[in-house]
Amino acid sequence: MTATFSFLGSNEQNSNPNGWYWFSIGMFTSFFVEIPLIMYVYQRLRLVNFRLAKVSNGFWLTGVSSQFLIGVFRSSRDKVFGKIEFRKIHNIVAIICFLSLLVGAPCSAALVAYDKPKSCTNYGKKNLLNHRLTDICISLVMLSLFLVVLFCVLWQIVYPILYKQDPTIGSNWTAGMNTIWSFPLWENVCIITLYVYILWFPFMLPARTDGKRPKQRNSCSFSRVNYNGIELKTELSRMWFEILKEKIEFRSGADFLEHLADYDEVEGLLSEKGVSFIQSVGKLIIEGEKAENVKKMIKEFGKESNELWQWKRVMIKCAEKK
Incomplete structure (x- = not known):
């Protein structure tokens, strides 16, 4: 040729x-x-x-x-x-x-x-x-x-x-x-x-798709749902999705942490530091902390760790709703 x-x-x-x-x-x-x-x-x-x-x-x-x-x-x-x-x-x-x-x-x-x-x-x-x-x-x-x-x-x-x-x-x-x-x-x-x-x-590929996999609770942390166009992969993300969608209200940060503890998939999913960070931010949001302060905290943590790239965006949206 x-x-x-x-x-x-x-x-x-x-x-x-x-x-x-x-x-x-x-x-x-x-x-x-x-x-x-x-x-x-x-x-x-x-x-x-x-x-x-x-x-x-x-x-x-x-x-x-x-x-x-x-x-x-x-x-x-x-x-x-x-x-x-x-x-x-x-x-x-x-x-x-x-x-x-x-x-x-x-x-x-x-x-x-x-x-x-x-x-x-x-x-x-x-x-x-x-x-x-x-x-x-x-x-x-x-x-x-x-x-x-x-x-x-x-x-x-x-x-x-x-x-x-x-x-x-x-x-x-x-x-x-x-x-x-x-x-x-x-x-x-x-x-x-x-x-x-x-x-x-x-x-x-499948002939059709509705844009998300079927919702099904199981013991695995690989589920996917979408919140405002943001893909949520982890069981923790699903928990946040449920809180936002159902507008679950807590009387205090302690109630939030108790709800978080119900998800045994948290252990091993993120580092100990990551879980602690999520709990802290969740408590601040539930207790009505200003969105600007929450954003600042999230961005500072993001400089040290990349494991929460999905979470950062969702949390900021949560904070803005406050």
Whole structure:
């Protein structure tokens, strides 16, 4: 293979002068087809891990949006304006697209791996994703991407050795043409793999979701509910959710601590310092401490520990209600 994927979008004589516009149409079409797919995937993966799903979704959206621009800026020497050629902008956009998708794929794969069956989910030993399809797809995609990177890196090691033996083999680019070291070959393998991944991934996910897992009390601390768009993962968070939703009132901080003690899942969930902090803040909120003081206390604790990144936001909202 001697031609890169971008050659299909070039109107130059040695590239694709008679059909380059089909490449642009394909890039435009893929953009409008893939955006709904990516958002569909995001709405389901966010149930596995909200933060990582947002990161993964950001990379996928960047990559797919770049595809649209690849269709706009074809790989040719025609001038866009001034001395700037189409191919220069095309190369920049193509690199952004490639890197974004290359990062987005492992991120979504990590979310799938994270959702392997666990006894502590609300689904018991079941899970959110269809792992029969998942395991096959993820394995193939990661293997393909690994081979692409491996051969590109190895070629940088092999080429200097070959060139030293025979300087007539040509440049780094030409010497690899029509061999297993050909960059166009592995670029096309990578692109095809990513497209298959994007189209296959939705089939791994549940057909519908109401935005949260079923509420079910058990002895596990892995439950998930949402409060004002904030994902609450721990049993402690669920307790706060119940207090806010049901507007449970306490006569004193002591009553609050007694309620907190009913949750035996607290032990081992956070450090001793973290539990003590939660109790202190809860007492202040229940007793009507000013929101500004509670916020300050939470932020100061946040500088020392990152275990309460979910809690900090919920507590601040609690304090503001006072």
